[in-house]
Amino acid sequence: MKRVSLFLMLLGSLSLMYQxxxxxxxxxxxxxxxxxLIKTFEAKVKPLFKEMSLAYWNASITGxxxxxxxxxxxxxxxxxxxxxxxxxxxxxxxxxxxQITDTLIxxxxxxxxxxxxxxxxxxxxxxxxxELQNKIEQKFSTFRATIDGKKYTDNEIEEILHSxxxxxxxxxxxxxxxxxxxxxxxDIKNLxxxxxxxxxxxxxxxxxxxxxxxxxQNPKDIENLFDELDNLTRDAFAKLKSDMDEKLAAxxxxxxxxxxxxxxxxxxxxEAPAIYNVDLDGYYKDKxxxxxxxxxxxxxxxxxxxxxxxxxxxxxxxxxxxxxxxxIDNEGDIRILCNVKPNNQWMxxxxxxxxxGVYDKYIDMKVPYILRExxxxxxxxxxxxxxxxLSTNGAWMNAMGIIDEKEAEKVKTEGFKMLRLEQLVxxxxxxxxxxxxxxxxxxxDQDLNKLWWDLVEKYQMMxxxxxxxxxxxxxxxxxxxxxxxxxxxxxxxxxxSQLNAYIVKNIxxxxxxxxxxxxxxxxxxxYLIEKVFKPGRIYYWNDMIEKATGEKLTAKYYAAQxxx
Numbered sequence: 001m002k003r004v005s006l007f008l009m010l011l012g013s014l015s016l017m018y019q020x021x022x023x024x025x026x027x028x029x030x031x032x033x034x035x036x037l038i039k040t041f042e043a044k045v046k047p048l049f050k051e052m053s054l055a056y057w058n059a060s061i062t063g064x065x066x067x068x069x070x071x072x073x074x075x076x077x078x079x080x081x082x083x084x085x086x087x088x089x090x091x092x093x094x095x096x097x098x099q100i101t102d103t104l105i106x107x108x109x110x111x112x113x114x115x116x117x118x119x120x121x122x123x124x125x126x127x128x129x130x131e132l133q134n135k136i137e138q139k140f141s142t143f144r145a146t147i148d149g150k151k152y153t154d155n156e157i158e159e160i161l162h163s164x165x166x167x168x169x170x171x172x173x174x175x176x177x178x179x180x181x182x183x184x185x186x187d188i189k190n191l192x193x194x195x196x197x198x199x200x201x202x203x204x205x206x207x208x209x210x211x212x213x214x215x216x217q218n219p220k221d222i223e224n225l226f227d228e229l230d231n232l233t234r235d236a237f238a239k240l241k242s243d244m245d246e247k248l249a250a251x252x253x254x255x256x257x258x259x260x261x262x263x264x265x266x267x268x269x270x271e272a273p274a275i276y277n278v279d280l281d282g283y284y285k286d287k288x289x290x291x292x293x294x295x296x297x298x299x300x301x302x303x304x305x306x307x308x309x310x311x312x313x314x315x316x317x318x319x320x321x322x323x324x325x326x327x328i329d330n331e332g333d334i335r336i337l338c339n340v341k342p343n344n345q346w347m348x349x350x351x352x353x354x355x356x357g358v359y360d361k362y363i364d365m366k367v368p369y370i371l372r373e374x375x376x377x378x379x380x381x382x383x384x385x386x387x388x389x390l391s392t393n394g395a396w397m398n399a400m401g402i403i404d405e406k407e408a409e410k411v412k413t414e415g416f417k418m419l420r421l422e423q424l425v426x427x428x429x430x431x432x433x434x435x436x437x438x439x440x441x442x443x444x445d446q447d448l449n450k451l452w453w454d455l456v457e458k459y460q461m462m463x464x465x466x467x468x469x470x471x472x473x474x475x476x477x478x479x480x481x482x483x484x485x486x487x488x489x490x491x492x493x494x495x496x497s498q499l500n501a502y503i504v505k506n507i508x509x510x511x512x513x514x515x516x517x518x519x520x521x522x523x524x525x526x527y528l529i530e531k532v533f534k535p536g537r538i539y540y541w542n543d544m545i546e547k548a549t550g551e552k553l554t555a556k557y558y559a560a561q562x563x564x
Contacts, residue, residue: 030094030097030099030100030101031100031101031102031105033094034094034100034102034105034106034108034109035102035105037087037090037091037094037109037112038105038108038109038112038368038370040087041087041091041112041370042369042370044081045078045081045082046329046330046369048074048077048078048081049078049329049330050328050329050333051074051077052071052074052075052077052078053326053327053328053329054074054328055067055070055071055073055074055075056071056074056075056326057326057328057335057337058070058071059071059137059138059141060141060319060320060324060337061312061316061319061320061337062318062319063138063141063142063317063318063319063320064318065138068134068137068138071134072130072131072134075130075134076127076130079119079123079126079127079130080123082115082116082119083116083119083120083121083123083126084116085120087116088113088116088117088119088120091109091112091113091116092113094109095109095110095113104368104371104538107371107537107538108368108370108371111370111371111537112370114214114215117202117214118198118199118202118210118214120202121197121198121201121202122201125194125197125198126198128194129191129194129195129198132187132190132191132194133191133480133481135187136184136187136188136191136480136481137480137481139180139183139184139187140180140184140320140477140480140481141318141319141320141321142318143180143183145157145173145176145177145179145180146176146179147172147173147176148172152173152176153315153321153339154177154321154322154339155315155321155339155341157173157176157177157267158266158267158345160173161173161174161262161265161266161267162265162266162274165251165252165253166252167252167253167254167260167262167263170252170262170263171260171262173262174261174262174267175262177267177475178267178470178472178475180474180475181470181471181472181473181474181475182470182471182474184474184475184480185448185471185473185474187480188474188479188480189444189445189448191480192207192440192441192444192483193444195207195441195483196441196444198210199211199441205442206441206442207441207483207484208437208438208440208441208442208484209441211483211484212484215376215377216376216540216541222434222487223438225491225555226431226434226435226487226490228555229427229431229490229555230431230459232555232559232563233424233427233428233563236424236563237424237425237427237428237461238461240420240421240424241461243275244273244275244421245259247273247275248263248264248265248273248275249263251275259462259463260463260465261456261462261463261464261465264462267475268429268476269425269429269456269460269462270425270426270429271345271422271425271426272418272421272422272425272426274418275421276414276417276418276421277414278410278411278414278415278418280343280344280391280392280411280415280418281343281344281345283344283397283402283403283411284342284343284344284346284347284391284402285342285343286342287342287347287402288342289340289341289342289346289347289350290308290313290340290350292347292350292400292402293347293350293351293354294308295400296351296390296396296400296519297354297358297525299519299520299521299522300518300519300520300521300522300524300525301522301525301526301529302358302361302362302525302529304354304357304358304361306332306334306361307334307335307336307354307357307358307361308336310333310334310335311335311336311337311338312335312336312337312338313336313337313338313339313340313350314338314339314340315339319337319339320337321339322337322339322477323336323337323338323339323349323352323353324336324337324353325337325353325354325356325357325360325384327360327373330369330372330373331365331369331372332361332365334357334360334361336350336353336354336356336357338350338353344391344392347391348388348389348390348391348392349388351387351388351390351391352384352385352387352388353384354387355380355383355384355385355386355387355388356380356381356383356384358383358528358533359374359379359380359383359384359532359533360373360374360380361533362529362533362534363533363534363535363536364534364535364536367534367535367536367537367538371536371537371538372536372537373536373537374536374537375532375535375536375537375539375540375541375544375545376488376537376541377485377488378488378489378491378492378495378541379492379495379532379541379544379545380492381488381489381491381492381495382491382492382493382494382495382496382499383496383499383528383532383533384492385489385492385493385496386496386499386500389419389496390518392411392415392416392418392419392422393411393412393415393416393419393515393516393517394407394408394409394410394411394412394413394415394416394515395408395412395515395516395517396515396517396518396519397411397415399517399519399520400519412515415515416514416515419562420562423493423558423561423562424562424563425460426489426490426493427490427493428459428460428461429459429460430486430487430489430490431455431459432452432455432456432459432460433476433478433479433486433487434486434487434490435455435459436448436451436452436455436473436479437479437483437484437486439451439455440479441484448471448473449469449470449471449472449473450469451473452471452472452473453468453472491553493558494553494554494555494557494558495545495553497557497558497560497561497562498545498549498551498553498554498557498558499528499532499548499549500513500516500557500561501513501549501557501560501561502548502549502550503516503518503524503527504516507521507523507524507527508521508524513557513560513561514561531547531548532544532548535547541553
């Protein structure tokens with residue numbers, strides 16, 4: 001029985017209670033036993049989780065070996081709790097007994113089970129995994145590309161790839177950043193094998209299968225979805241890429257067939273090259289990207305000033321060069337790490353990361369601690385993407401005072417063409433990442449360099465450099481530090497389009513799905529807070545989506561917005 005039902009019984013007649021069957025009493029006892037286990041788990045994990053999150057944050061900021069050691073020690077302390085075999089046996093018993101009738105308690109037990117089951121292996125194995133991942137993360141944080149004896153940050157490398165038209169200079173920049181590959185490749189392969197050991201000891205074929213299954217995703221369903229999206233985007237991407245190649249070849253004064261990976265304006269061809277007649281970076285070069293982010297979220301009824309005050313947003317020596325959002329304690333201490341520059345990429349990244357931030361912030365604090373997180377990894381990605389898309393939206397830029405109405409008309413057309421290209425480029429890149437990780441865990445000993453470039457050629461339609469046999473795959477940080485996660489970005493894009501379609505139709509009451517303007521509309525913020533953020537992880541992710549949009553997750557709105 002649900003708690004509310006039990007509460008109403010207590011308020012009702014005593015005779016009703018006396019008439020309860022032995023099964024009712026057994027169910028009530030099981031609910032109480034499970035609730036007691038949840039409280040015990042919380043009491044042990046909460047302080048250690050906070051300590052671990054703070055240690056990782058500090059290590060990300062400084063890059064110091066001592067801070068990474070503290071992060072590792074804190075992670076091991078959490079792992080020790082999660083590896084408690086006696087406590088896990090109790091959790092498994094009540095879970096497998098299937099007699100919990102309170103759905104909220106059952107949901108929490110399922111989450112605890114999923115968090116603990118992967119730790120029910122040899123503690124030396126989990127220790128090896130934590131130590132090796134920590135070692136790899138430190139290498140990523142402290143690596144700097146070197147060109148002709150001079151060190152460059154990731155931002156500086158990206159700037160060269162984005163702006164230079166000198167093929168030799170572009171090649172040097174691209175090759176220099178790939179030098180990270182041999183530094184970490186063997187460690188990553190060994191890490192994959194250790195993760196597979198964990199998965200196989202728990203009855204799974206490999207870590208990829210285990211990770212998706214425990215994260216409430218059916219691996220076959222995900223594979224089918226990616227096959228569907230491959231078919232859906234292949235022809236549209238091929239046509240756009242042919243046009244893109246013509247423009248890039250002319251820009252760099254090379255023949256179309258001579259184009260190489262370094263001509264595509266970023267390290268992985270995961271973002272769209274600037275081929276349209278609009279200089280989005282120019283619009284942001286003298287703008288305060290942080291203030292624009294704050295003002296925008298405030299305009300839709302979301303205050304991010306507290307998150308900003310705890311965040312670390314600008315470059316510094318040794319600092320992690322990427323961007324992420326973290327909820328330190330599930331109780332309001334939310335922080336963002338960025339390396340902001342005044343350009344379109346970082347405007348989009350700030351909107352993206354604070355999309356994660358507001359999702360975490362506005363989860364109802366009445367939601368149980370265990371469920372005080374997004375409905376799924378990809379649902380928070382969806383909000384981040386919904387917001388991140390705005391940096392190329394002429395209507396949004398005009399409403400935020402970045403450009404005037406005349407310029408906005410130009411950006412609306414060119415900016416959307418750029419966003420469409422961005423989406424299709426990213427969709428094909430996500431295919432590479434998903435299929436590479438799947439292949440990595442199915443067989444870590446195969447020729448991974450070949451696998452990587454085979455996938456790049458097939459899905460991104462980009463040629464491998466002749467004779468190249470380097471672990472370029474290992475330079476993508478997610479493969480080591482956020483394993484089997486990347487497919488969620490593409491699922492997030494699907495949901496972002498689905499949420500956008502609902503907002504446009506039901507709140508903005510227009511049919512402009514391509515360049516919607518949310519600025520100043522607090523009903524947009526209210527809808528997202530009430531329908532998406534507040535429930536946290538109370539509901540299975542597809543149930544939450546159906547409650548919020550009237551439909552389960554579908555690719556049709558993504559296709560309508562960007563493919564058709």
